[in-house]
């Protein structure tokens with residue numbers, strides 16, 4: 227047993243997981259520092275859950291190395307399980323038990339004495355605003371309540387590292403905001419968090435650092451700010467009055483800036499990456515001279531949506547299918 | 559956002575004792591579960607199964623209906639034909655039905671476990687530092703209550719119908735206990751099935767295919783000397799036959815015969831083979 231202090235909560239290199247011929251996780255390196263919220267961002271099927279499961283000892287690691295607080299994941303899975311709180315993508319609580327019975331059960335299984343497990347359950351139910359539902363069977367819980375209970379169940383032993391797999395998927399905006407606050411609270415309490423999400427704004431809001439993964443590979447990593455600047459300093463967002471002018475407008479932008487605009491799926495809408503926000507005026511003048519009408523215009527910091535589009539060459543939507551990329555031209 | 563150490567936070571800890579540093583937590587982790595941990599986890603898992611049974615009482619239907627129905631049915635239908643009269647068939651058939659009821663009762667283990675394992679809560683069990691046998695042994699322990707009900711009811715129905723066991727109270731108690739031990743042991747076969755099959759239906763189908771030959775190709779309902787030689791050969795090695803003979807010896811004669819020894823030995827062998835197999839294939843599901 228080493229008592230050596232490692233600066234990393236998670237350090238993984240070259241992680242690979244294959245299902246048959248399919249490489250669901252295809253050589254991912256990951257470093258999560260202590261005390262941070264690390265966001266793994268990726269569309270459906272990117273390999274987020276698979277990667278978390280490998281780190282959480284739920285799936286074997288086919289290739290590569292992983293350490294959590296200096297403990298080798300492959301060699302000492304039992305110790306890893308004592309360091310982690312895992313909240314999976316789908317609620318993993320017992321439908322046949324009540325909320326407090328669930329928490330008691332998971333406490334007891336982890337060696338917490340019966341009385342103490344009961345007190346911990348009460349405290350957590352209070353903390354997650356579930357005290358009124360304490361004795362209700364889970365089958366009567368709403369999606370948001372389930373998610374909260376699920377998270378509470380991962381915190382019983384106060385693990386130093388918490389995995390959250392899409393913690394807010396399916397929650398309404400208000401509940402989502404509450405979940406964000408809870409997550410921030412956990413970090414303030416000294417925990418390290420590795421979370422996955424499909425929502426760019428969530429990663430932007432919560433994460434100190436983000437890894438963008440797509441089709442099992444990491445395509446970018448950095449702070450939300452870094453990722454945003456990597457696609458230009460600011461973005462000019464244009465909505466043409468007439469979608470038919472699109473081709474003409476692309477020509478104009480190319481002529482003025484020497485770059486292609488990024489088309490979004492909506493008709494007549496395009497984003498233009500700018501090195502310098504002042505160039506926006508040049509584009510607008512060019513459009514006016516070409517007689518192209520504009521219904522709305524804005525200059526903004528790029529959103530993570532645009533980052534994603536620029537990095538992966540396709541939308542964040544359901545499209546892992548390369549044929550969907552046809553109409554998405556990326557300015558580089 | 560602070561990426562510094564946990565040290566500053568420790569002082570802000572309001573409610574609980576000082577929060578351990580990560581180094582201390584890492585140093586405290588154990589490399590495996592002790593036997594004591596394993597037993598405690600198994601008991602906790604059994605508690606969970608009992609709660610589940612209480613909330614789904616239909617899980618008791620088979621162990622209540624079957625003893626009532628089968629004991630009366632088999633005795634009155636076959637009694638005259640096989641032993642000449644109902645009362646002379648009783649000492650033969652009641653132990654037979656005990657074994658058969660035990661077998662069908664423990665057969666449900668596999669299906670239950672398969673259904674259970676497909677639920678989200680098993681994902682959490684897998685992520686917790688618990689012994690891999692606990693989620694399997696817990697339900698098996700809780701299931702004993704069903705075997706107790708099945709065995710007790712079968713004997714009671716027999717008594718009501720006029721069965722007077724020659725082995726007296728102690729012999730009957732011995733037969734009762736052996737039935738329960740056998741059911742618990744054989745349940746591991748079905749537990750194993752539950753961990754390898756793809757669906758609950760598949761488990762159900764395979765269990766039936768195992769249960770019927772085991773119970774009918776035994777001496778549970780008729781004496782084996784009425785059967786063809788090749789069948790007798792199977793009947794003699796069938797562990798259920800040994801259990802039936804042992805229960806008959808205990809209940810009818812109150813004797814601890816060699817068959818009691820063989821029956822217990824058979825139980826030990828079944829558990830020794832199928833418990834590790836189950837744990838292995840449960841682990842592989844991860």
Ligand SMILES: Nc1ncnc2c1ncn2[C@@H]1O[C@H](COP(=O)(O)OP(=O)(O)OP(=O)(O)O)[C@@H](O)[C@H]1O
Nearest residue numbers: 245250268269270271272273274275276277315424
């Ligand atoms: N057990 C499995 N067997 C075969 N393929 C699998 C298995 N688990 C995952 N996959 C495949 O691996 C890929 C990555 O899946 P994963 O669940 O990790 O994606 P994800 O990023 O979590 O997606 P989502 O946002 O939809 O949860 C998918 O194409 C999926 O079909």
Ligand SMILES: [Mg+2]
Nearest residue numbers: 274275276315
């Ligand atoms: Mg997922």
